[in-house]
Amino acid sequence: MNKKIIGSFLGVLMVLGLTSIPAFASMPNGTVIMGNKAFDLNYANNTANIKEISNAIAAGGELYVKDFSGKWINNVSGQTVDANVIPAVVYKNSVGVINYDAADIDQVAILAALGDSITNGMSATKGNGYVDLFYNNSKSIQGNEGIKLINLGIPGEKSRDLLSNLQNDAATKDAVSKAKMITISVGGNNLLAPVINAVATSFNLATTSPTFASDLKLALASPNNQQTLNLTLSKLPSALASGVQQFGTDWVGIIGAIKTLAPKADIYVTTLYNPLNQLDPLYIVFDPAIQGINKIIKTPNAGYKVADVYTAFHDYKGTEPLINFSLFTGNLDPHPTTKGHEVIYQSHVSAKEIVVAK
Template identity: 55%
Template sequence: MKKSILRSITGRLLILLLMLSMIFSTGVFAAVDSEKTDTDNTIDTKATGDIGVQYRGHIQNKGDVPLPVGNFVSGPGELGSQSEGLRLEGLRIELTGDVPSGAGISYAVHVQNKGWMDTVENGDFAGTTGEGLRIEAIKINLTGLDGYEVYYRGHVQNKGNIPIVDNDWGWVKNGAELGTTSEGLRLESIQIKIVKTETYTALGDSIAYGMSATPGSGYVNLFYNDLKGMSGNEDLSLVNLGVPGYTSSQLLNQLSSDPTTMAALSKAKVVTVSVGGNNILAPVIASLAAAFSLDPTSATFPAELAAALAQPGAEDIITATLPTIQTSVTASVTQFVTDWPQIIATIKTLAPQADIVVATLYDPINTQDPLYAIFEPSIQTINHTIMTPGAGYKVADVYTAFATYQGSEALVNFNWYIGSLDPHPTTAGHELIYQYHLNAGFIN
């Protein structure tokens, strides 16, 4: 009987390993997708943060405004007018608030008969006075000020409010041209504001990456859409740094050495983490590769493994390797327990103001399956580590969500009986993971 059970486990493990070798191939292990959804000029963002902007100008028939001379309009108030047909002839722009040393704002104007004039900065005058020449266009940039963007919009002769985005008055930003340069039209008014850039940064493995979900329907995308719809998050951008195949140690290395990750976290308002599954799966693949003398980093590894598993005696090799697999998995799970506090501490250091939500691991294998007894204890160890009380983050208990699910749609693609062995969540599974991120009770 014991031999029969072992044969059953070995046979299923052989099939599982073959499938995993295809899913976690070399190309996938190496893949990194940094998806940033930019706000562009389509969102009427709110000025936030400790840094603002103020400006004053010179207007046809009015002279220096606002009065008394020397006063400023605070962003995003309007400088100029939309109904008087008066040209904006010159202006000064400067930052306000806790401006770091070396930071500033630069701007250049396109003037009638003169073209683009030299760029000036930090309150210097751009344009003309006493010459009766109109400003036709402007470009504005921030300098030396990470974590902020400058947005601006205006009113142009014969065109009205610009830019128009999705049938509404939008904004341009960060050096984009506002106005016209070849139509002889005056810029009549301008509004400027400084926006603090914030991100939702997703970290982890292929589940965070969105593998096996309908494009755009991974839990990260769904959660981002929900966050962005909340007041105060209008300019929140998404940076998805999930990497298929990543283990806890690889995530920790990413946090401590990757400039893109560090930059994204420095602006993070929300961080989610989904990692740990590959601490179980990766050593299984590595042990199998060693057993068949294969190189798991080779581009042809999946094909080589498929050929090896098809050879006579493959089951015997796997059976003999099972103790090694168990030892390797145990060591990798133990490494997760070691890595996890460092991962969280590093995230908190890089993103001290961010709300952090961490997902537990689900078990894709049915409780009646012989492989359940192999994977379940490791999953429980990782989840117990994640759910450490008082760790300073919220937990999306995906394990419980999947284990107690009563719906009709499959949450994972893993099903021996129909030959579907992908352990990733389905689109329905990603939807449930997203719902449990909402249920985690993050702070808005």
């Protein structure tokens, strides 16, 4: 290692002094950059950290110092430089670390919303999906004023799709790794998709047809199709059980991937609601499977908060509908209404981690 460079560098540190101030939108005055790392001068001048500082210098990269007037100085030339030349760095002081983007800009905190079409806000009026409501509430809380929303909801997404994206999709991994808060709503398609496909197949209907809903309604209303329907319904528990099993397999990987990418993020997970009216004959067919997935989600001491949407929908006493789905009437929209999204949002506000003493 070049001792002359180290000596010159340490000399600049001593001249600048030992005082630092908290970082907000940019790195504080009294900061030194070594390659892709940055340190508070108090921290850099502490003899207890000399090995870490020496290793950072040895790793190479430009050396810059931010003086107490806020100017960036190239430590080798002594010339003032524009902030645009400053690289993205991980800043460290005695309190902790902060990520800064290039050009000395504080890395924006992110709320990453993961999941399916419910996450995407489907069937809510614009701007009133539960993610939008939760985001607006979150950014009103002190410390979250500049938080940015990245909605990664994908219509039709199943648990295995979310797991794949967390493992392989660059955009998903990047957003989650930078997230301060993460919401997850997934699992409904593990159950609903195979059921709709099974019913459609039994009546030789194409789910992609623009008239599928009306065609299904006519098929279900015909007395001649009752035997076919009964046979299809008798096979549903097996299909639903398979969906629950797949979710259980995927869930461990989903949470593991998220915690690896964003170990300090606050995570909120919604339980599944039953999209069927309690008087619908299929309600009792779906409910055990939904409860099966919810039991997995509500695993104690899992390190995330649970928004118990199932209970909120089940116990709802209002007159405005939360959902309108029914196979028998041909209403195939399983998504929450705008009011339903509001109830999901409220469940997030009151979400709690399930903790059981060991």
